Amino acid sequence: MRAYFDHNATTPVAKSVLEAMLPAYTGVFGNASSIHGYGQEARQLLEKARRQVAGLIGSKAEEVVFTSGGTEANNLALFGLVEAGKSAHFVTSAIEHPAVLNVMEELRGLGYEVTFLPVGEGGVVDPEDVRRALRPNTRVVSLMAINNEIGSLQPVAEVASIARAAGVFVHCDAVQAPGRMKLDVREFGVDLLSLSGHKLNGPKGVGALFVKKGVPLRKRTFGGHHEKDRRPGTENVAGAVGLGAACEAVQVMDGALRDRLEAGLLARIPDAFVNGDRVRRAPNVTNLRFPGIEGESLVIALDMKGFAVSSGSACSSGSVEPSHVLLALGLSPADARSAIRFSLGISNTVEEVDALIAAVAESVARLRKLSPVYV
């Protein structure tokens, strides 16, 4: 059996998405910014896609800027609110994805102030910590909707209301949210929100940034006047069409299969623990630690049996570093290294889940028998 349980890393392109994209690679090839009919046909596809994205997040179409992905959307959101010659303070959480954390590190290196808020063992930010962190020059609070490693849901709406009351802009990295929770930028009350195509059964290389009307975002790359002068570059029509189709098709999963997987693993494997809050959590993910093993060994052992899971976050070599998220929850480095993330998608089946439970139980038992530290 070969089965994929790493949907927080990426998801397969849905058939309906691919079918929607094909015309933009074949008949409709025009430049969406051209005046002629070829260009107008492409423009139509692009704007339909923009409406589809807006439909998913409850925004107006003109508030959607297409980007090359979630990382670019985050960079544009945060750098785009920096004002020339002015000091600024940024607030974010310690468990953000590197696509936010490292933007913040870069800002800090450039002389801006950054506060990284801690989280408790549940992996959820306390809105009161945000309130306490605000300073007179705080410019942006950036908080993810769902943590990619443990699935914890963050109190975006509460945090946004605190920040807004202080006149601070709010950005939300929501790339893990579609399909895992209802998403509405007005209910969230955010000014900026990042999406990524490939996390919701859309294509890689495309994403979007919601920019609330009136937010003084400045472009960060320079060229033509595309995307209402917010993001230059010839529009990736096919990618945008794919993202739009994926947004229209996406439905929020229930947690039944994840619960079956988690219960099965906890029942079959002694000394197994769930990392993070089990209630305020996305329905498709469970992150467990198995003290005494190296998560990296378990990932490889499971891959050799045909199961794709992940541990930690991939570093540049493709090997794994202890997760900054799990360390932020208060886990020891050894415990953090013993953790595995299982993230499910719409195509997973009961049979796959049951086979995975058996494979993990067998592998953990074998690895623990070899372990010099597990007794």
Added chain:
Amino acid sequence: MSDVAPIAVAMSGGVDSSVVAGLLKRQGEPVVGLTMQLWNQRRLPEVASDAATGRCCSLDDVYDARYVAQTLGIPYYVVNFEDRFEQHVVKPFVADYVAGKTPIPCTLCNNFIKFDQFMEMADGIGAEKIATGHYAQIRQDEATGRWQLLRSADATKDQTYFLWGLTQEQLARTMFPLGGMVKSDVRQLAIDLGLPVAEKPDSQEICFVPNGDYAAFIDAYFKEQGITTDVTSGNIVDREGKKLGEHAGVHHFTVGQRRGLNVAVGEPLYVIQTNPATREILVGSGEALMKKRFVVGDINWISLGVPTEPLRAEVRIRNRHQPAMATIYPKADPIGAEVEFDVAQRAVTPGQAAVFYQGEVVVGGGWIEREA
């Protein structure tokens, strides 16, 4: 996963380990390629190598190893050993230098990482044997049942000087498929196997110090750790204790070194001894470097158990040293020996290894502790 236990090949991205993977695959063995990520080259940018030279542990090497694995069609993984490498190799390396020794990190890496933790990783994926691109040979002595380590067929590439720490259990599970070959054959094989690294130059330096400047590495490492290096600076003195100059730290010096002393007294001066307690570097003439007798500790007796009688063997005291005949006087507790060369040898250096050979067989080896 097939039912046959795979062989775990340690792939560095270089020619040798790539050929190992290719050879085993061609022989029909189930092979899994693993690259150990040992050190983050971006950590100490001031001692990073010229990017064009691409040495071990670099992203270019991981790229090459992955490309080779794809070319061969074998499963391949990068495993993160950075914490363990720092603990078992880098820290002792730094501590030894500061203690006035000249350490061999490759031996520590072999003893504690490649043939220990890597073997554990191999266990984890169900591999019974591991294979590496080292130039050395392994054979089982039919009479005694003991596993033996032998010099490689290519005398210029022989790596037994770094492998003397392997235990019987490790030798029993290890394959050195290149041990019987010469380098030119290995390069030809790389071409025959269609490997994309066939023309890649050999690496020469210690992998985590790609530019070869150990003292600069230690200075940078101390700086990163917030440790001041002033504590190791001191005087350069001659045998009579007369001060000839000052130095910036004992870790800048190794026995036999001539350069970098910055003292001129007419005749060439060499480092004879480093004394970490007084932080003094003792210098003298080339003649004073010649030694006959020294103490070796932590000996791993490979081809025989701990001997009770003195034995004759050729002894090598650094990698490029031509082994010289000596008598070894073993001690049982703690396991060690005194070694006496027939003819005095230049620069017996604490921290380096002494490896004992009888013909092609590595009898054992240990760490040089001090002059006797």
